[in-house]
Amino acid sequence: MFGTSGIRGPVGDVVTGELALVVGRALASTGVERVVVGRDPRDSGRFLADALSAGLRECGTDVVHLGLAATPTVARSVQWKNADAGVSITASHNPATDNGIKLWNPSGQAFDADQRKEVTRRIEEADFDFAEWDETGDKTHWKGAHDQHVETLVDAVTPADLSVVIDVGNGAGGVTADALYELGCDVETLNAQPDGRFPARPSEPTAENCQSLCDHVVATGADLGIAHDGDADRMMAVDETGEFIPGDVLLTLFARQRAGDGETIATPVDTSLIVEDVLAEQGADVVRTQVGDVYVAERATESGVVFGGEQSGAWIWPDQTLCPDGSLAACRLAELIARKGPLSKLADDVGEYPIRRKNIETEDKASLMTALSSSVTDRYADATTIDGVRVSLDQGWFLIRASGTQPLVRIAAEARDPATADEVFETANAFVADHME
Numbered sequence: 001m002f003g004t005s006g007i008r009g010p011v012g013d014v015v016t017g018e019l020a021l022v023v024g025r026a027l028a029s030t031g032v033e034r035v036v037v038g039r040d041p042r043d044s045g046r047f048l049a050d051a052l053s054a055g056l057r058e059c060g061t062d063v064v065h066l067g068l069a070a071t072p073t074v075a076r077s078v079q080w081k082n083a084d085a086g087v088s089i090t091a092s093h094n095p096a097t098d099n100g101i102k103l104w105n106p107s108g109q110a111f112d113a114d115q116r117k118e119v120t121r122r123i124e125e126a127d128f129d130f131a132e133w134d135e136t137g138d139k140t141h142w143k144g145a146h147d148q149h150v151e152t153l154v155d156a157v158t159p160a161d162l163s164v165v166i167d168v169g170n171g172a173g174g175v176t177a178d179a180l181y182e183l184g185c186d187v188e189t190l191n192a193q194p195d196g197r198f199p200a201r202p203s204e205p206t207a208e209n210c211q212s213l214c215d216h217v218v219a220t221g222a223d224l225g226i227a228h229d230g231d232a233d234r235m236m237a238v239d240e241t242g243e244f245i246p247g248d249v250l251l252t253l254f255a256r257q258r259a260g261d262g263e264t265i266a267t268p269v270d271t272s273l274i275v276e277d278v279l280a281e282q283g284a285d286v287v288r289t290q291v292g293d294v295y296v297a298e299r300a301t302e303s304g305v306v307f308g309g310e311q312s313g314a315w316i317w318p319d320q321t322l323c324p325d326g327s328l329a330a331c332r333l334a335e336l337i338a339r340k341g342p343l344s345k346l347a348d349d350v351g352e353y354p355i356r357r358k359n360i361e362t363e364d365k366a367s368l369m370t371a372l373s374s375s376v377t378d379r380y381a382d383a384t385t386i387d388g389v390r391v392s393l394d395q396g397w398f399l400i401r402a403s404g405t406q407p408l409v410r411i412a413a414e415a416r417d418p419a420t421a422d423e424v425f426e427t428a429n430a431f432v433a434d435h436m437e
Contacts, residue, residue: 001123002116003404005292006102008091011044015099017051020089023101024055026122028137029129030115032084034062036077036104038069038145039089040172040231042196044099048089052101053139060131062138066145068194070172070232073149075104075323080148085111093204093229094406096197108321109301110294146175149327153179156320157331160185160338162223165238166330167213169203170195173232176327180334190216196230203230205313207244210236218242224337226330233293234313235326237333239343247311248272252279252350254315254329257336258307259284266299266308266316268292269390270399270412274353290387292404297322355414356425360432365402365409371435372400372409391428395420398428 001007007023009015027035035056039045053063064081066074071088078086086104094100103111103119111119122128131137153175166177167190174192181187190213191200201209205227217225217238225238237245252275255265261283267275268291276286287305289295293316296308300318308316314324317332337343362368369388376389383391388401388410396415403410411432413425 001120005092005294005404006088006100006110008094008098008100010097011099015044015048015101017047020048020051020101021055022123023119024052025059025128026119027085027087027103028056028059028061029122029127030118032061034064034081034083036064036066036074036081036083036086037089038066038071038074038077038086040071040091040196041068041170041194042091042096042099042230045089045196048099048101052087052089057137057139058131059129060135060137063140065139065141067141067143068172069145070149070175070327071102072233072321072323072325072327073145073172073175075108076149076152076321076325077142077145078104078106079108080145081142088231090231092231093234095202104323108323109297110323112294112298146178149175150178150182153328153331154182156328157183158335158338159183160334162186162334162338163221164188164334165190165213165217165220165222165225166192167201167205167210167225167227168192169205169228169230170198170200171203171228171230171232173228173326175232176226176228176330179327179331183331183334185334188220188222198230205229205234205236210238210244214238214242214244224334224343226333228326229313232326233324235315235329235333236313237343239347241344243344243347245343245347246352247313248274248355249347249350249352250333251275251309251311251315253336253346254309254332255279255284255307256282256350257332258317262304264305266296266305268296268310269384269387270401270410271311272353272355272414273397273416274350278350288386291401293324297324353414353416354418354421355412356421358411358425358429359403359408360411360436361407362409362436363407365407368409368435369400369402372431375431375435376400393424396424398424400428400432
């Protein structure tokens, strides 16, 4: 039921009002007394939030509705409202046809494996603790979550005098514009009207989808461009020359800024070697996780781990919150540029290694991955299988893993020079091709 980032899928098929209702019942039956609920701009979020709220309340749990809110705002509001859990109705960067449900702890950490298993068990067994007729939960609305989030960011980040263009992507990321404005930036927004159809561009902030932002940064002479997905847990960036900054480079910049000698950052198995190489220069280390901010956040709770991130755009500072907060990342990046100089120069200082990525559609990714893992580990005895199968080679690595949210198997390969990267990728691709015939 739960993928790498909560429950997610097509509305009316995987994600239905009935599903939201039983998730609410199951969550309430775990003993939570108050739950914060918010949604991204997708229209389906309205009835899904209503259904989930009904399930919570009929099992005796009070509900605090935020209405339209960024996912990090929802996650942070659990603590702000002294609640026991939070629920985001969102499909994040997925297409407009999808929606989903993600559960949060007061720390900002998404529900861990044991919590997810308990919710799933209660749903499968219909094990719900319905309240007596006169003991059902109350429903209240809180309109102050947006302003609280802005205030928290302003308190956490040093003011920056920059010109910033923010592509909200018709999503819920308006917090970023208000926070950067309060921090002293000259702010201009693109696609700032929330619209769950995502008419301006696809929700995922990739280089291809952010070309209008790149062009606008150049046309206006801005210092920085920021792009969010639909629920603003992700943040990607464009430098002052209009170049989209790869996620691995952003991850390295954030990690280098935060991690010192003897400290550790958490990042998934598909992250570039450049992160390890750069951090080694300052005595910091890298610990690898499964792909998904849930798993990065779990490792970020450990002693000595000071930052966690994914090249897809999820960034976690555990001293602030254990949820990926795209608005906090935007403010931290503006702070870095104001202190250290243009983003283009910072990115050039990091550099890049050639990395190859490919997605393969399959309706039976579980069986395919079982067969692939067996083949790869037979050939490479030291392959790691914490998420798919990853092989470390002398000058690079490759990874084959199933997507946690889509019917895809993903291939990634990297080396320190292009020719070797191609060779490593072809090795990985050949494994998949052999099993697709």
